[in-house]
Amino acid sequence: MPSVPPTITTLAVLAILAGPAVAQALTIPIPAPEAEMTESAYRCGDGPVFGVRYVNADPNFLAVLAVEGETRVFVSVLAASGVRYVSGPYQWWTKGGTATLSDIRQDGPGQDCSTVD
Numbered sequence: 001m002p003s004v005p006p007t008i009t010t011l012a013v014l015a016i017l018a019g020p021a022v023a024q025a026l027t028i029p030i031p032a033p034e035a036e037m038t039e040s041a042y043r044c045g046d047g048p049v050f051g052v053r054y055v056n057a058d059p060n061f062l063a064v065l066a067v068e069g070e071t072r073v074f075v076s077v078l079a080a081s082g083v084r085y086v087s088g089p090y091q092w093w094t095k096g097g098t099a100t101l102s103d104i105r106q107d108g109p110g111q112d113c114s115t116v117d
Contacts, residue, residue, distance in 0.1 A: 032060070044113040061075070061085075062085070067087070072088070
């Protein structure tokens with residue numbers, strides 16, 4: 001994946017990634033000399049394949065994915081293993097080629113997901 005310039009404008013970039021439904025762009029500059037954006041495809045159970053875009057701009061790590069038809073920006077938080085991202089009540093927890101999407105308001109383990117080629 002190509003590198004992003006040294007200073008990325010993260011939320012403006014994410015607004016562009018979100019598509020034409022975004023009415024306004026919010027810009028927050030994040031200095032990041034070695035920032036990168038990547039995308040991975042996942043499937044949860046027998047559901048459809050969906051994309052997750054990752055913005056890695058140390059010390060800021062973000063994931064952008066649609067949950068219930070709404071594009072959400074997840075931010076990384078402390079995790080014992082893997083990388084855990086949260087956005088409101090939703091949690092996206094990745095480790096290797098697997099991930100779990102859950103609504104922390106609900107009991108249960110969430111949806112098990114895995115990367116697809």
